[in-house]
Amino acid sequence: MNDMPHAIHSKAIERACNLDRAWFAANPDCFFLLRDTLPMEFNGQLEKLPEGLVWRTLVAGCGEAPLRIRLPISMTAFPPCDAYSQDDLARTFQTFAPERLHKMLDFIIQEAQA
Numbered sequence: 278m279n280d281m282p283h284a285i286h287s288k289a290i291e292r293a294c295n296l297d298r299a300w301f302a303a304n305p306d307c308f309f310l311l312r313d314t315l316p317m318e319f320n321g322q323l324e325k326l327p328e329g330l331v332w333r334t335l336v337a338g339c340g341e342a343p344l345r346i347r348l349p350i351s352m353t354a355f356p357p358c359d360a361y362s363q364d365d366l367a368r369t370f371q372t373f374a375p376e377r378l379h380k381m382l383d384f385i386i387q388e389a390q391a
Contacts, residue, residue, distance in 0.1 A: 289317040297336050297345055308386070309366035310336040311358045319349055326351050333358060337370055337382045339389035346378050346385070 293315050300310050314323065314332035323332050331354045338345035350373055361369075371379070 286317050286320065289315050293318050293334070293347065294345075297338065297347070300336075301338050301340055301345070305340040307363055308337060308339055308382075309363055309370060310338070311361050311366055311369075312336065313358065314349055318347070323349055329353060335366060335370060335373070337374075337378075337385070339386050341389070344381075344385050344388075346374070346381055348374055348378065 296312070296315075297310060300312075301307065304310075312334055314334045316322075318334065326332065330351050333350050333352050335348045335350050336345055337348070348370070350369065370382070374382075
């Protein structure tokens with residue numbers, strides 16, 4: 278059996294988690310991060326998008342809390358990830374995340390504030 282895809286996916290997840298952990302540690306007042314999606318970050322390759330669209334990852338979390346939500350979103354390539362405010366990203370999360378992820382984010386925030 279070929280474990281190569283699983284190994285690559287595991288390394289991508291580890292890299293994504295480390296990047297997100299460092300970003301939230303440096304930005305403790307933020308609940309959302311938008312960044313470019315890493316190759317193999319999600320289970321398998323994401324579908325090829327039409328020209329002008331890119332995959333971005335919306336990460337929801339809270340400071341040092343170990344649990345974060347990562348949501349792949351197709352968006353226009355412009356503006357860049359850092360052009361969006363926390364309010365913009367909160368609206369994006371509310372629009373695209375399934376209800377179960379809304380509840381999970383509420384739990385993450387409550388745990389971090391406890």
